[in-house]
Structures are given as C-alpha cells and as structure tokens.
Amino acid sequence: MRRALRFALFAATAVLNACGSVNTTYTRTTPSATAVPTKTQVNDALTQIFLSAGEVRMFPSKGGPLEAQVDVINNGFSYRGFSYRFDWVDANGSVIPSQVSVWKTSNVPSGGSTTIRAIAPSEAATDFRLQVRRADQ
Amino acid sequence: MCALLLCAGAPFGCQQELRRTTKQIDAALIAGDYSKAEAVACEAAAKAEKDEQDRLVYFMAAARTAQIAGSWERSDLWYRRAFDEIKPYLDEKAEAKVTEAVATTVVNQTVRIYRATPPERIMVCTFDSMNDLERGDFDSARLKLNRARDFQMDAKSRFQEEVATQQASADAAWRKQGWSESAASGALAQVRSRQGNPPEQNGMAVLPNPFTSYLRAVFLLSTSSELGDRQNARADLRAVEEMVPGFAPAALDIALIDEDPAAGTMPVTWVFFLSGLAPFYDEFRLDIPIPVGPVNYVSAAFPVLKVRDDALGAIEAASADAQGMGTTFQSVTLADMDAMVRAEFDSRLPTIVTQEIISSATKAAATYAASTAAAQSDSTVGLLVQIAGIAYQAASTAADLRCWGEMPKRIDLLRVATPETGQIELRRSGGAPLCSVPVQPKSPNIVFVTMPSAGAPPVVQHVPLAKFIPPPPQVIAAPRTITNPEVSHEAAPEQTAQEP
Amino acid sequence: MRFPAIRSVASLASLSIFVAVGCGSPAKYVETGSPESIVSVGDVDMQDILKASSGMLESLIETGILKTAQAKPAQLVIDKVVNDTSSQFDVGELLYRMREQLVNSGQATVITTFGANAEDKTAQEQLRAQAFRQGNAVDGMPSPDFSLSGKITQVKRQAGNTQQTTYTFRLTLTNIRSGVEAWTKTVDMTKQGTKNSVGF
Numbered sequence: 058m059r060r061a062l063r064f065a066l067f068a069a070t071a072v073l074n075a076c077g078s079v080n081t082t083y084t085r086t087t088p089s090a091t092a093v094p095t096k097t098q099v100n101d102a103l104t105q106i107f108l109s110a111g112e113v114r115m116f117p118s119k120g121g122p123l124e125a126q127v128d129v130i131n132n133g134f135s136y137r138g139f140s141y142r143f144d145w146v147d148a149n150g151s152v153i154p155s156q157v158s159v160w161k162t163s164n165v166p167s168g169g170s171t172t173i174r175a176i177a178p179s180e181a182a183t184d185f186r187l188q189v190r191r192a193d194q
Numbered sequence: 195m196c197a198l199l200l201c202a203g204a205p206f207g208c209q210q211e212l213r214r215t216t217k218q219i220d221a222a223l224i225a226g227d228y229s230k231a232e233a234v235a236c237e238a239a240a241k242a243e244k245d246e247q248d249r250l251v252y253f254m255a256a257a258r259t260a261q262i263a264g265s266w267e268r269s270d271l272w273y274r275r276a277f278d279e280i281k282p283y284l285d286e287k288a289e290a291k292v293t294e295a296v297a298t299t300v301v302n303q304t305v306r307i308y309r310a311t312p313p314e315r316i317m318v319c320t321f322d323s324m325n326d327l328e329r330g331d332f333d334s335a336r337l338k339l340n341r342a343r344d345f346q347m348d349a350k351s352r353f354q355e356e357v358a359t360q361q362a363s364a365d366a367a368w369r370k371q372g373w374s375e376s377a378a379s380g381a382l383a384q385v386r387s388r389q390g391n392p393p394e395q396n397g398m399a400v401l402p403n404p405f406t407s408y409l410r411a412v413f414l415l416s417t418s419s420e421l422g423d424r425q426n427a428r429a430d431l432r433a434v435e436e437m438v439p440g441f442a443p444a445a446l447d448i449a450l451i452d453e454d455p456a457a458g459t460m461p462v463t464w465v466f467f468l469s470g471l472a473p474f475y476d477e478f479r480l481d482i483p484i485p486v487g488p489v490n491y492v493s494a495a496f497p498v499l500k501v502r503d504d505a506l507g508a509i510e511a512a513s514a515d516a517q518g519m520g521t522t523f524q525s526v527t528l529a530d531m532d533a534m535v536r537a538e539f540d541s542r543l544p545t546i547v548t549q550e551i552i553s554s555a556t557k558a559a560a561t562y563a564a565s566t567a568a569a570q571s572d573s574t575v576g577l578l579v580q581i582a583g584i585a586y587q588a589a590s591t592a593a594d595l596r597c598w599g600e601m602p603k604r605i606d607l608l609r610v611a612t613p614e615t616g617q618i619e620l621r622r623s624g625g626a627p628l629c630s631v632p633v634q635p636k637s638p639n640i641v642f643v644t645m646p647s648a649g650a651p652p653v654v655q656h657v658p659l660a661k662f663i664p665p666p667p668q669v670i671a672a673p674r675t676i677t678n679p680e681v682s683h684e685a686a687p688e689q690t691a692q693e694p
Numbered sequence: 695m696r697f698p699a700i701r702s703v704a705s706l707a708s709l710s711i712f713v714a715v716g717c718g719s720p721a722k723y724v725e726t727g728s729p730e731s732i733v734s735v736g737d738v739d740m741q742d743i744l745k746a747s748s749g750m751l752e753s754l755i756e757t758g759i760l761k762t763a764q765a766k767p768a769q770l771v772i773d774k775v776v777n778d779t780s781s782q783f784d785v786g787e788l789l790y791r792m793r794e795q796l797v798n799s800g801q802a803t804v805i806t807t808f809g810a811n812a813e814d815k816t817a818q819e820q821l822r823a824q825a826f827r828q829g830n831a832v833d834g835m836p837s838p839d840f841s842l843s844g845k846i847t848q849v850k851r852q853a854g855n856t857q858q859t860t861y862t863f864r865l866t867l868t869n870i871r872s873g874v875e876a877w878t879k880t881v882d883m884t885k886q887g888t889k890n891s892v893g894f
Contacts, residue, residue, distance in 0.1 A: 118758075119756060119757060119758050120755050120756050120757050120761065156751060156794055156795040157748050157795065159745060160741065161745055176752035176753075176756045285736035285857050285889055286736075288889065340778065340780035340848070343780070344736070344850060347850060418776075
C-alpha cells in the first residue's frame with residue numbers, strides 16, 4: 058500500500074513537472090530581518106487559483122520611502138496569471154492617492170513563486186494594502 | 195418567376211461603377227489633370243463610405259490622387275480611413291471568412307470585402323508618411339513608417355502561409371467535385387499566357403518593399419543621432435541590399451551611418467522618382483471543359499494583370515558643385531512595383547482560378563438541377579427556370595478587378611550631394627529638362643517627384659530634413675559656446691555616378 | 695397547413711432576433727487600467743501607460759536621485775520622448791502622470807519655460823523680458839537640474855497565428871550641470887494574442 062502511494066506521488070510529481078511546474082529551493086529557514094507580520098484576507102477567487110502570500114517584507118528604500126516585497130506562491134497545478142495593486146497608507150491609516158498605485162500583472166508557474174514589489178510614493182507612507190485578483194491571460 | 199428573371203438579368207457584383215470611376219481617375223492622372231483625378235476619386239470615396247465591400251479601393255485612390263494634387267489634408271483623411279480598414283487584418287481579423295467563401299461561390303469573387311494586398315497595405319502607410327514628412331511632422335512620419343514596417347513583417351511572415359492554406363482549401367473543394375485537375379491547370383496556364391508572364395516570374399512573391407525600407411532609413415539617419423535609430427537605419431539599408439542586390443546608394447548610406455555625422459548635417463539629397471502607374475486588371479473569359487448536364491463547358495471569368503508602359507524611365511541630375519562639375523548622375527530603380535504586384539498576384543492566381551471555376555460550375559449545376567426538377571412538373575416552367583439560371587450565370591460571371599492602380603509603376607532613387615546653389619536641375623534620361631527642385635543647402639533633403647505618365651507634369655514634394663530638427667536645449671544659466679551652424683562638415687559622402 | 699408552419703418559423707425568427715438584441719451588453723464604466731480593460735496586441739493601451747509611469751516613478755523615488763539635485767525640490771525640464779512604435783498615442787499620457795506625482799508630492803518641479811522647445815512659450819517670453827528689464831538676463835532665468843528624455847520602442851514577432859509585441863518604455867534623466875546620465879529605467883510590456891486564419 059505504502060509502495061503504491063509512493064509510486065502515485067512520484068507519478069504525480071512527474072506529470073506536474075512535465076506540465077511546466079517548477080521546483081523551488083529556499084536556503085533561508087527563518088524569516089528575513091525585514092519581514093513583517095501581516096493580516097491576510099484570501100478571497101474565494103484566490104483560494105480557487107491556489108495562490109498564497111509567503112513572506113512579506115517592508116523596509117526603507119535607498120531614496121527614503123518604504124519598499125514592500127511580497128512572495129506569491131503558486132500551490133496549484135497550472136501556470137497562473139494574476140493582477141495586483143499596492144495602495145499606500147499614511148500613519149493615520151488614510152490611503153495616499155498616487156500614480157504609483159496601479160493594477161499590474163504577474164505570472165507564476167505551478168509550484169513556483171514570484172516576488173511582487175512596490176515603492177511608496179513618499180515618505181509619508183507607513184504601511185500598504187495589497188489587492189490580488191485573478192487575471193485570465 | 196418574373197422577379198426571378200428580372201433579378202437574373204441584373205448584373206451581380208460586376209463592379210461596374212468602380213471600374214468606370216477607376217478608368218476616369220487613371221485617365222485624368224495620365225493626362226496630368228490632377229485636380230480632376232482628385233475630384234473624381236474623392237467624390238467616389240465619399241459616396242462609398244457605407245460600401246463595406248469596395249470602399250477601401252476608393253479610399254486608397256482618393257488618398258493618392260489628393261496627394262498628387264497637393265491636397266495634403268484631404269489626402270491625410272483618406273489615408274487614415276484606408277488605414278482603419280486594413281489595420282484589423284494585422285492582428286485581429288481573419289483574412290478569410292466562411293460566409294464570404296459561400297457568397298463568392300454563389301455569386302463571384304467581386305462580393306468579397308476588399309482588404310488590399312500586402313504591397314498595397316505597405317504603400318498606404320508609406321505614402322501616408324510622405325504627407326507628414328512634407329509638413330515637417332516627423333513624429334507622425336515615424337509612426338507611419340513603423341506601421342509600414344509592421345505590414346512588411348506581416349507580408350513576409352504570414353502571406354505565403356495564408357496563400358497556401360487558401361489554396362489547400364480550394365483544392366479540397368475541387369477534389370470533392372471529382373473534376374479533372376487538368377481543367378484547372380489548363381485554365382491557369384491560359385490566364386498566365388494571356389497575361390504574358392515569363393515562366394521565371396511565376397511562383398511565390400517576395401513582398402517587402404525596398405522603397406519603404408529606404409525611406410525609413412534615410413529619415414532616421416537624417417533626423418536622429420540616437421544610436422538605436424542609426425542602427426535601425428543601418429538594418430533597413432542592409433535589408434534593401436538583400437532585396438535589391440548591388441544597389442549602390444545603400445552602400446553609400448551605410449558608410450554615411452558608420453561615419454556618424456550629427457542629425458541634420460549630412461549634405462545629401464535623396465530624390466525618389468515615382469514614375470507611371472501600377473498595373474491594373476482586365477477580365478478574361480474562358481470556357482472550362484467541365485461537363486454539367488448536356489453542356490460540356492462552363493464559362494468563367496478571370497482577372498489578368500495589365501502592365502502600363504506609359505512611364506518615364508530613369509531621370510538625371512547634373513551636379514552644380516565645383517567638386518563634381520560636369521558629372522551627370524542617373525537614378526537607379528529601387529522598387530519595381532510592377533514586379534511586386536505581379537509576384538503577389540501570381541501567388542494567389544492558382545487559388546483564384548480554382549475558386550472561380552468551382553463557382554461557375556456550381557452555378558451551372560444548380561441551374562441544370564432546378565430546370566430538370568421544374569420540367570418534370572411543367573415543361574414551360576422548366577424552360578423559364580433554365581433561362582433564368584442561364585441569365586443569372588451570365589450576369590454573375592465577373593472577375594474581381596479591384597486593385598490600387600494609382601501606385602507608381604516603379605520607384606527610382608537619385609542620390610546626390612546637396613548643391614550649394616539650393617537647386618537641383620532634373621532631366622529626363624537623354625538630357626531634356628524635367629524640373630528644377632529647390633533644396634536646403636548644406637543639409638539633408640528628401641525629394642519626391644511623381645509623374646503618373648511620361649507626358650504628365652512632374653509633382654515635386656520637398657522635405658528639408660534639417661529645417662524641422664529642434665536644436666538641443668540650451669543652458670541659459672551656464673552658457674556654453676554655441677556652435678556655428680554654418681560650419682561645413684567634412685563628413686559629406688562622395689557621390690559617384692551610378693549605372694542606369 | 696403550410697401557413698401555421700410558416701407563421702411558427704417567422705415567430706421563432708422574430709424571437710431569436712429579440713433574444714439576440716436583448717443579449718447585447720450595455721456600455722459600462724470600468725476602472726482605468728483594471729484587468730477588465732481591453733487588451734490589444736498591436737497597440738499601446740492605457741494600462742500599459744499606467745504601468746510604465748508607475749514603474750518609472752517607483753524607480754525614481756527608490757533611487758532618491760531627485761534628492762541629489764542642487765535645487766530643492768529638484769527642477770526638471772522635459773525633453774523629447776520619442777514614440778518609436780506603430781501605435782498612435784500621446785506620450786504626454788505617460789509624462790503628465792509622472793509629473794503629477796512628482797510635482798504634487800513636492801519631490802520635483804517642472805520648468806516649462808526652458809530651452810528651444812519650451813512648453814509655455816508665452817511665459818518664457820515674459821520671463822525673458824522681465825529678466826532683461828532687470829538687467830539680469832542670465833540669473834533671472836530658470837536653471838534646471840535634470841533633463842528627462844526617452845523613447846518608446848516595439849519589437850513584434852509572429853509564430854504561426856500567434857503574435858507577440860513587446861513595448862519598451864525607456865526614460866533617462868540627465869544632470870544638466872554635469873551632462874552625465876543620472877538615472878535611467880526601462881519598463882517592458884509584452885503582449886501575446888492569436889489571430890484566426892478563417893473567420894465567420
């Protein structure tokens with residue numbers, strides 16, 4: 058029974074690999090120094106497309122304003138396209154309107170991850186909100 | 195029944211209005227009456243706005259005739275309309291439609307929506323850029339030349355594949371009928387013979403237009419010092435060398451790019467001579483040996499290409515400079531539009547012949563079947579159906595003769611050092627004076643000379659390329675030494691006489 | 695017997711036309727640049743411009759290059775941005791979005807009265823006349839820190855019926871005092887689409 062299960066797992070892995078999935082290797086086992094705790098709300102659409110947020114980092118960029126980085130992981134079996142948008146908020150929690158906050162697109166292969174990043178429009182920004190949507194592309 | 199007979203008697207998709215208008219336009223152009231040509235073409239184009247089938251032909255004719263007549267705004271408008279028609283075929287719309295294939299079988303090829311051939315699409319954008327160049331709107335000219343490049347790439351990568359697909363589909367329809375293949379190949383041979391095709395000119399076309407590539411190269415190298423633009427110009431000139439092997443001016447301009455003079459400083463004038471009118475189509479009726487009922491032949495109509503010979507050959511210019519005194523420069527053929535149109539048409543000809551025969555035979559078979567069925571109940575009705583069918587066949591047998599005949603027959607290039615006098619005297623081959631062209635001394639110039647026939651007056655469009663190049667921003671707070679724009683540059687290329 | 699049949703066919707035809715008309719979607723608003731926007735392979739779309747301007751702004755802010763300017767806030771002059779694509783659009787759509795962000799957030803000012811291609815010729819003339827009257831022809835004129843220039847290019851490729859276009863937006867900031875390139879950024883947009891060989 059166990060041999061059969063092992064074989065099934067091996068076969069499934071082989072099929073996934075043949076479909077263009079990727080193997081991802083991480084050397085870091087602990088959160089990075091700039092990692093921040095996050096409150097994540099995953100909507101139904103996101104769950105359906107097997108995308109999840111990994112580590113979230115936030116740190117001041119060379120120019121001063123904050124930079125945010127989010128690792129997006131594809132736990133699904135197929136190549137996924139998604140749209141995302143960072144909105145920056147000030148210390149009072151108000152959204153800072155800016156031309157920087159626009160919908161962008163990215164793709165992530167099955168089993169792989171990608172890092173999406175954004176730079177705050179000014180030093181007044183202290184936090185961000187991230188929206189992710191499925192993109193059929 | 196009377197209505198059926200009446201309908202059958204009326205011509206179906208015979209392009210009569212289009213053929214009449216085209217003849218008028220071409221006759222006016224050949225006679226040198228450019229305003230009349232423009233008036234006829236623009237009026238017809240305005241009327242054809244809602245005629246989805248043929249309007250593109252009208253738009254192209256109106257755009258080019260208005261351009262020759264010097265009505266740039268009108269010409270722009272019609273080129274824009276023509277571009278709107280052809281653009282979807284670049285990346286959205288399919289070139290062939292199932293519903294249209296059915297319609298062409300039932301009627302004839304003239305009911306197809308005219309989409310322009312690859313050489314025509316390229317020329318719509320290239321001619322359009324000429325208006326912008328003359329106005330000094332270099333940003334817009336760049337855009338139009340890039341569009342022409344898109345259509346060049348499209349022609350290269352897709353046209354042959356599409357022709358092959360359409361031919362395969364027509365062949366499959368032919369085999370389904372069980373007709374002898376010799377009927378189609380025999381008809382094709384007869385059409386080619388009627389056309390006077392030399393056998394070596396049959397086959398697949400090479401469609402990118404060297405005129406477009408050369409114009410873009412000259413535009414980029416004269417108006418921009420940016421590295422990317424210079425290299426694009428070089429790539430275009432290399433492409434011209436491949437399209438027209440041994441084309442000497444291209445080598446001179448490549449050398450000019452490698453010398454890297456600043457934009458607007460090279461004292462070279464490129465005279466593009468657009469001579470004559472492109473080929474047109476004539477109708478050729480032929481009986482094809484396919485038995486339908488008691489009749490052993492079906493009648494079909496095919497387009498045959500007719501080349502126009504009324505065009506001036508090469509032109510000459512005498513150098514007025516001390517450096518080249520006494521030297522006569524002769525233009526060399528850059529783009530043979532006749533050959534391009536012929537090659538494109540010949541690529542499609544086997545498909546046209548096959549489709550036309552299928553259409554004619556299908557109509558004949560339908561008439562025979564209907565009249566036989568009707569005759570079984572009433573011999574008079576059977577006879578009437580047969581007469582109506584024959585009348586319909588006669589009325590709907592017509593070849594598709596649509597094309598853009600207002601393109602030039604050939605385009606020559608005369609590359610000369612810009613004379614200090616600011617005038618270039620152009621002559622006919624042999625020395626008879628043609629016209630005097632003003633140019634901007636010590637700088638690059640493009641000149642377009644159009645002559646729709648050997649006897650028509652030349653139309654000159656002059657583009658002083660240095661005039662519109664904006665000077666770089668000057669720092670007022672920290673003044674720099676201002677370079678004297680009148681200082682002559684030693685990077686002027688040496689002009690050599692070229693063989694005709 | 696034949697007439698009811700014809701009537702029912704006619705009714706069915708009318709019904710299908712009605713249904714077809716009823717199925718047409720009404721015009722609606724979509725968020726500018728959102729994933730619902732129309733994507734065209736052969737043209738620069740508004741969402742491409744938005745993404746490009748956002749990418750450019752992020753890079754400008756991230757590097758902090760504007761903070762190195764002599765003037766506070768940095769003074770910019772907009773030079774030529776060449777549209778080297780075959781798509782008709784106004785490069786101002788890109789530049790004005792960037793200007794809006796930089797100027798309104800106080801990170802830079804844009805001089806519109808500078809050079810031979812000044813955006814505001816009237817203001818430039820006024821400024822010149824005023825400076826001349828005050829005998830201060832040089833110092834009275836604006837002195838920008840940076841000049842912004844760029845180019846938008848395209849690479850189109852086809853494989854069978856699949857078409858791909860990459861639009862590259864390139865911008866460069868040149869330090870006018872030193873003549874040295876201070877910042878440069880490229881933002882790529884690649885779009886793919888398929889065109890049918892045969893339609894209906």
